[in-house]
Amino acid sequence: MAVIVVSGMPGAGSSTVASLLAKRLNLRHFSAGDFFKKKAVESGVKEGETRRATEFLLTERGSRKDFHVDIDDLQRELAKAGNIVIDGKLSIRLLSGLYDVSVWLKAPDDVRARRISGRDGIPEKEALKAVKERDRIERQSFLRIYGFDTFSQENEAGIVVDTSDMTPEEIVNLIVKKMKESNKKGW
Numbered sequence: 001m002a003v004i005v006v007s008g009m010p011g012a013g014s015s016t017v018a019s020l021l022a023k024r025l026n027l028r029h030f031s032a033g034d035f036f037k038k039k040a041v042e043s044g045v046k047e048g049e050t051r052r053a054t055e056f057l058l059t060e061r062g063s064r065k066d067f068h069v070d071i072d073d074l075q076r077e078l079a080k081a082g083n084i085v086i087d088g089k090l091s092i093r094l095l096s097g098l099y100d101v102s103v104w105l106k107a108p109d110d111v112r113a114r115r116i117s118g119r120d121g122i123p124e125k126e127a128l129k130a131v132k133e134r135d136r137i138e139r140q141s142f143l144r145i146y147g148f149d150t151f152s153q154e155n156e157a158g159i160v161v162d163t164s165d166m167t168p169e170e171i172v173n174l175i176v177k178k179m180k181e182s183n184k185k186g187w
Contacts, residue, residue, distance in 0.1 A: 008103075011107065012107045025085070063141060092104065
């Protein structure tokens with residue numbers, strides 16, 4: 001019953017990579033970020049994906065611990081059921097002991113901004129501002145709610161990948177290679 005968690009900096013590719021990794025390994029996929037963004041849309045936030053998540057974190061509902069605990073509990077239940085790749089900003093820490101492999105994805109601000117610019121159709125300068133704002137707001141919010149800096153999960157991850165010069169497929173290939181090298185679950 002394989003469980004893989006993928007986390008990382010906003011714009012580093014965690015959702016895309018997790019989805020591709022799940023397909024490659026024939027596992028289910030759950031994205032805490034997609035779930036969170038869906039709740040943002042339901043709450044009426046309409047801007048681009050990065051702004052939507054950031055703005056929702058600042059709302060009364062999005063900043064409540066009980067809202068986040070519900071997402072955390074859902075992730076734990078899915079992890080206990082197994083055969084899944086879960087991506088989420090807090091998944092490495094919050095699902096500790098429930099996964100076989102943990103992956104942290106990172107990239108410099110300018111690379112993440114370029115990706116977000118292309119994805120959200122906004123100028124790179126605006127995307128860079130959005131990346132920095134999202135980093136700041138997420139880190140402050142989750143530090144207040146959970147008591148740890150989300151970026152500290154890099155030190156807890158079994159696999160750390162700088163995605164700067166890699167396609168999502170290359171990242172997945174590297175993760176699978178590292179999993180095989182570590183002999184986890186007979187990959």
